[in-house]
Amino acid sequence: MIVKYPNKCLVTPCEPVKPEEFAPIGSAPNDLLFLISRMKTVCDLEKGVGLAANQIGVNKQVFVMNRGNPQTEFLIDQFINPEIIEYGDKLVVDNEACLSLPGLKIGKERDTYVVLKWQDTEGLWHEEGFKDLQAICIQHEVDHLNGKTIICDFGPLKRKMIVEKLKKVAKKNERVGKKRYRLEMNMDAMEEALAEAEAELNEETLSALNKEK
Numbered sequence: 001m002i003v004k005y006p007n008k009c010l011v012t013p014c015e016p017v018k019p020e021e022f023a024p025i026g027s028a029p030n031d032l033l034f035l036i037s038r039m040k041t042v043c044d045l046e047k048g049v050g051l052a053a054n055q056i057g058v059n060k061q062v063f064v065m066n067r068g069n070p071q072t073e074f075l076i077d078q079f080i081n082p083e084i085i086e087y088g089d090k091l092v093v094d095n096e097a098c099l100s101l102p103g104l105k106i107g108k109e110r111d112t113y114v115v116l117k118w119q120d121t122e123g124l125w126h127e128e129g130f131k132d133l134q135a136i137c138i139q140h141e142v143d144h145l146n147g148k149t150i151i152c153d154f155g156p157l158k159r160k161m162i163v164e165k166l167k168k169v170a171k172k173n174e175r176v177g178k179k180r181y182r183l184e185m186n187m188d189a190m191e192e193a194l195a196e197a198e199a200e201l202n203e204e205t206l207s208a209l210n211k212e213k
């Protein structure tokens with residue numbers, strides 16, 4: 001089940017995977033390997049390019065990404081404790097979608113090239129350059145792991161509109177019998193996010209009024 005915005009998991013930075021949590025060759029399957037296998041299954045089922053651990057409710061610095069051709073093959077690889085250590089010199093604005101914000105496409109400015117440092121399941125470090133779709137996906141997933149979503153830079157008014165839109169989608173899905181969807185959408189969290197956005201909006205309006213005086 002994918003955790004949907006505005007669930008708290010998505011705005012909380014993930015914890016690094018600790019040295020004792022890795023799985024050296026020959027060791028028995030452990031929590032880390034189970035987590036990765038679950039993430040790969042979900043990423044494959046949902047046809048995502050990538051998936052961060054907090055999108056399935058696990059607060060760990062792990063993401064998976066399809067390194068194959070997005071149209072023809074699924075070759076999902078895992079990245080543990082990832083860190084972008086270098087950016088290219090070209091930016092691109094592309095419409096990004098997110099499994100945690102269904103139905104939305106947001107124009108985001110991203111670097112077309114990044115160098116990523118990460119650990120594999122045995123704890124060994126790797127470093128590699130990625131470009132285009134994979135570079136964008138990596139920036140999107142690393143943002144997730146740092147508690148950021150594609151709408152985190154938006155002000156309260158836009159966030160309120162987005163939550164209202166997500167609520168409508170959830171209600172429509174419920175009408176057509178997709179109960180699971182309403183559960184995933186977490187209506188309590190939505191009401192809370194709406195109230196938060198409204199409170200911020202009131203503060204903004206108040207301070208704007210005060211400035212006018």
Ligand SMILES: [Zn+2]
Pocket residue numbers: 097098099100140144
């Ligand atoms: Zn996402």
